[in-house]
Amino acid sequence: xxxFHPEDPDFExxxxxxxxxxxxxxxxxxxxTRVAPGEVEIELPFQDSLTQQHGYMHGGVVTAIADSxxxxxxxxxxxxxAEVLTVEYKVNFLAPATGPRLVARGRVIRRGRTISVxxxxxxxxxxxxxTPVAMMMATMVGSDKKVRAG
Amino acid sequence: xxxFHPEDPDFExxxxxxxxxxxxxxxxxxxxTRVAPGEVEIELPFQDSLTQQHGYMHGGVVTAIADSxxxxxxxxxxxxxAEVLTVEYKVNFLAPATGPRLVARGRVIRRGRTISVxxxxxxxxxxxxxTPVAMMMATMVGSDKKVRAG
Amino acid sequence: xxxFHPEDPDFExxxxxxxxxxxxxxxxxxxxTRVAPGEVEIELPFQDSLTQQHGYMHGGVVTAIADSxxxxxxxxxxxxxAEVLTVEYKVNFLAPATGPRLVARGRVIRRGRTISVxxxxxxxxxxxxxTPVAMMMATMVGSDKKVRAG
Amino acid sequence: xxxFHPEDPDFExxxxxxxxxxxxxxxxxxxxTRVAPGEVEIELPFQDSLTQQHGYMHGGVVTAIADSxxxxxxxxxxxxxAEVLTVEYKVNFLAPATGPRLVARGRVIRRGRTISVxxxxxxxxxxxxxTPVAMMMATMVGSDKKVRAG
Numbered sequence: 184x185x186x187f188h189p190e191d192p193d194f195e196x197x198x199x200x201x202x203x204x205x206x207x208x209x210x211x212x213x214x215x216t217r218v219a220p221g222e223v224e225i226e227l228p229f230q231d232s233l234t235q236q237h238g239y240m241h242g243g244v245v246t247a248i249a250d251s252x253x254x255x256x257x258x259x260x261x262x263x264x265a266e267v268l269t270v271e272y273k274v275n276f277l278a279p280a281t282g283p284r285l286v287a288r289g290r291v292i293r294r295g296r297t298i299s300v301x302x303x304x305x306x307x308x309x310x311x312x313x314t315p316v317a318m319m320m321a322t323m324v325g326s327d328k329k330v331r332a333g
Numbered sequence: 334x335x336x337f338h339p340e341d342p343d344f345e346x347x348x349x350x351x352x353x354x355x356x357x358x359x360x361x362x363x364x365x366t367r368v369a370p371g372e373v374e375i376e377l378p379f380q381d382s383l384t385q386q387h388g389y390m391h392g393g394v395v396t397a398i399a400d401s402x403x404x405x406x407x408x409x410x411x412x413x414x415a416e417v418l419t420v421e422y423k424v425n426f427l428a429p430a431t432g433p434r435l436v437a438r439g440r441v442i443r444r445g446r447t448i449s450v451x452x453x454x455x456x457x458x459x460x461x462x463x464t465p466v467a468m469m470m471a472t473m474v475g476s477d478k479k480v481r482a483g
Numbered sequence: 484x485x486x487f488h489p490e491d492p493d494f495e496x497x498x499x500x501x502x503x504x505x506x507x508x509x510x511x512x513x514x515x516t517r518v519a520p521g522e523v524e525i526e527l528p529f530q531d532s533l534t535q536q537h538g539y540m541h542g543g544v545v546t547a548i549a550d551s552x553x554x555x556x557x558x559x560x561x562x563x564x565a566e567v568l569t570v571e572y573k574v575n576f577l578a579p580a581t582g583p584r585l586v587a588r589g590r591v592i593r594r595g596r597t598i599s600v601x602x603x604x605x606x607x608x609x610x611x612x613x614t615p616v617a618m619m620m621a622t623m624v625g626s627d628k629k630v631r632a633g
Numbered sequence: 634x635x636x637f638h639p640e641d642p643d644f645e646x647x648x649x650x651x652x653x654x655x656x657x658x659x660x661x662x663x664x665x666t667r668v669a670p671g672e673v674e675i676e677l678p679f680q681d682s683l684t685q686q687h688g689y690m691h692g693g694v695v696t697a698i699a700d701s702x703x704x705x706x707x708x709x710x711x712x713x714x715a716e717v718l719t720v721e722y723k724v725n726f727l728a729p730a731t732g733p734r735l736v737a738r739g740r741v742i743r744r745g746r747t748i749s750v751x752x753x754x755x756x757x758x759x760x761x762x763x764t765p766v767a768m769m770m771a772t773m774v775g776s777d778k779k780v781r782a783g
Contacts, residue, residue: 506682507683532657543697546700550696574722
């Protein structure tokens with residue numbers, strides 16, 4: 184994986200501030216647990232209110248933390264004032280999303296001028312074992328100014 | 334689009350019952366508004382608690398209703414006792430997910446013995462206009478008996 | 484599907500000229516059979532030299548015509564001098580790609596300033612029947628000037 | 634990455650034999666350069682006949698070797714007589730596919746009973762440098778007996 188050099192030395196504060204504005208992350212109880220240049224980690228404790236019909240975490244919840252992890256991994260490499268939006272993603276589900284908690288690890292694969300390609304792995308973390316739950320490939324669009332996708 | 338003939342005449346009750354077991358759908362306030370053979374519609378009123386940093390509905394929420402719409406569209410064509418799980422999906426985002434409400438329309442593209450291919454369109458519905466918000470292509474795996482993906 | 488108005492009245496000549504520069508299309512024997520604003524059709528007769536291990540057309544060949552159909556559908560809506568590149572795509576395979584010929588029909592779903600979202604359906608065409616073979620969702624990036632993805 | 638134990642000790646011969654039946658791989662000049670349990674490498678020298686309109690290798694060609702690398706990575710873990718078919722894949726393009734040659738490295742991420750999830754990286758290989766060109770996430774379906782997707 185390439186080593187990235189952030190354009191903005193305050194990238195962590197900027198990513199943290201934006202994450203705190205995502206009310207949905209607060210609603211589901213997700214926490215930003217790591218911010219590095221081009222890498223972001225989000226944790227989510229298992230909650231019964233987030234489940235699908237078999238009692239596992241809903242795929243949309245798994246996707247939500249993977250998406251935010253990808254987006255903030257991309258944002259960490261942009262300069263102050265930039266915004267990043269999700270163009271698209273694809274998720275493969277590898278195992279049921281059980282507890283006690285999920286961790287989504289997002290990283291930038293390629294930082295382009297306009298388009299960044301990112302990936303997230305989501306794992307279910309137990310006492311001493313991590314089980315891969317899902318993997319995401321995502322395309323993000325960003326710019327120095329406010330942009331809308333496209 | 335092909336016309337599908339459900340193997341189970343009680344498909345609507347079965348889909349509805351499973352939907353009601355998805356606690357996450359209740360948590361976000363989503364409702365099952367249409368069940369037909371191979372087609373399912375889910376509505377979601379805009380809620381501030383489901384937003385991302387720009388005040389739009391979070392991509393994971395959009396994905397969640399698109400996923401459930403695809404999954405239940407597939408399930409409607411399976412016999413009693415069958416289960417359907419999401420193998421993977423891809424979502425393209427077309428416009429910000431604003432209110433007053435989102436509607437996800439899922440349909441089966443191909444009903445295979447094991448694997449079903451489905452699609453969902455998510456639109457933002459206003460007084461007299463629908464704006465396309467996202468589109469999903471999904472792969473579902475199902476069987477007559479309880480299965481896990483793979 | 485939205486009706487698109489091409490910025491360049493000579494879009495057909497421009498698309499045709501670019502298609503003729505794709506040596507791979509010539510190598511496999513593909514032909515551009517329809518160019519409309521936001522819509523392009525490519526035909527490919529079955530050839531033994533393009534098969535996979537079971538005697539069907541290789542998935543990469545199916546993808547190639549779907550990709551070109553998407554890209555040229557997008558290009559048809561751009562002004563003179565613009566270029567379009569594929570950012571990413573996803574393909575679901577629905578049935579074996581048999582002969583006598585394949586037809587890929589690409590269309591623009593959303594024409595953005597920078598990013599266009601397109602879709603292609605690939606069908607196997609026989610005497611009186613069309614069988615869906617594959618479907619693609621693609622993201623294209625384009626601009627008025629020469630661009631590289633990202 | 635998990636270490637895989639092939640069920641069939643003759644997996645290499647079996648994969649090689651199937652690859653040789655892919656006439657399209659011969660048509661484009663691709664060679665199978667590595668077969669290990671759950672891992673396959675395919676090389677493709679640059680050829681003018683495989684290019685798109687800008688003189689780079691066509692995306693469909695890049696995808697074809699990535700697809701075959703994924704499929705044979707999956708097949709290497711199946712028992713004698715099994716077949717593997719591609720359900721779907723997604724490809725992100727990272728840089729133009731230039732020469733002198735491309736290498737696709739496929740690997741199994743998850744080996745399920747029915748469904749395998751695989752990934753391929755495609756790189757352009759020069760004298761002393763590798764440039765990432767594309768990455769694929771793929772879903773494969775396989776069984777001990779002859780199967781069709783779905």
